[in-house]
Amino acid sequence: MVKILVATKNKGKLKEIQEILGDLPIKLMPLPESASDVEENGSTYLENALIKAKTYGQKYKLITLADDSGLEIDALNGLPGIYSSRYLGKDTPFEEKMKNILELMKNKDNRKARFRCISVLYFPNEDKFVSFEGVVEGEILKEICYGNSGFGYDPIFKPDGFDKSFSELGTEIKNKISHRSKALAQVRDYIENNLLGGEMIEIKINGKRLPANKYVYSVFEKVIYAILSTLKDLPEIETVEIKIEKKEEK
Ligand SMILES: O=c1[nH]c(=O)c2ncn([C@@H]3O[C@H](COP(=O)(O)OP(=O)(O)OP(=O)(O)O)[C@@H](O)[C@H]3O)c2[nH]1
Ligand SMILES: [Mg+2]
Known part of the structure; x- marks a missing residue:
């Protein structure tokens, strides 16, 4: 089974x-408690994500997933941004960081903000990586709104289209719309298409390729077969072609 090291020391992020990726047929390995800290001294999210992915990937010799993320507030010229974790000092409690931000935002009408996440999948054997970006737009609330879930700045961030903080919205909603879930949806596609074995299915109707040409689990193939065998009896459909290619797991 494909093993992927999740290179984060942030328990909220790990969870x-x-x-988000737990249903894939892969083994997600957390960092050992003893793993040493790395200095995230890059000047972009990508550089920082790569520092984490490469350091731990090379140390533990495993395909490694890391992300670097941050909260960008327009009225504060994009801060805390890549400094989100280190803002007011790495060990300062988030309650204090959030109170400080709310104070700076006290008289600001423009409360637009976004969370950005760059996820990196690093392959130590080839010293190669792929990266993906996810963004969720929203606003900074006027007060700290704690709910039952989330971490970091979640209690002061309200995503567009909702009227509650990320923390109050709960894990299920956050994991559908967050910056991290958007980046990880692309990581999922990459893993499914490049690392997993199984069958790749390609479907053409009247010679036109359907967009759903991707790795599918065999139960879906059977459903697709059943639908297509019904479709092919319709007059406007002349040909239905299905190609299934076996792939070895990497
Ligand atoms: O409210 C939040 N909801 C989120 O969904 C979220 N994602 C990131 N952040 C914050 O932005 C910084 C990232 O820094 P970061 O990517 O370096 O992570 P980190 O230092 O916490 O862990 P690691 O993965 O580096 O070990 C950290 O302060 C995080 O708390 C979030 N805050
Ligand atoms: Mg960090």
Whole structure:
């Protein structure tokens, strides 16, 4: 089974990654408690994500997933941005960081903000990586709104289209719309199409390729076969072609 090291020391992030990718037939390995810290001294999210992915990937010799993320507030010129974790000092409690931000935002009408996440999948054997970006737009609330879930700045961020903080909305909604879930949806596609074995299915109707030409689990193939065998009896459908290619797991 494909093993992927999840290179984060943030338990909230780890939990979200496990929830979002947990149904894939892969083994997600957390960092050992003893893993040493790395200095995230890059000047972009990508550089920082790569520092984490490469350091731990090379150390533990496993395909490694890391992300670097941050909260960008327009009225504060994009801060805390890549400094989100280090803002007011890495060990300062988030309650204090959030109170400070709310104070700076006290008289600001423009409360637009976004969370950005860059996820990196690093392959130590080839010293190669792929990266993906996810963004969720929203606003900074006027007060701290704690709910039952989330971490970091979640209690002061309200995503567009909702009237509650990320923390109040709960894990299920956050994991559908968050910056991390958008980046991880692309990681999922990459894993499904490049690392997993199984069958690749390609479907053509009247010679036109359907967009759903991707790795599918065999139960879906059977459903697709059943639908297509019904479709092919309709007059406007002349040909239905299905190609299934066996792929070895990497
Ligand atoms: O309210 C939040 N909801 C989120 O969904 C979220 N995602 C990131 N962040 C914050 O932005 C910084 C990222 O820094 P970061 O990517 O370096 O992570 P980190 O240092 O916490 O862990 P690691 O993965 O580096 O080990 C950290 O302060 C996080 O708390 C979030 N805050
Ligand atoms: Mg960090």
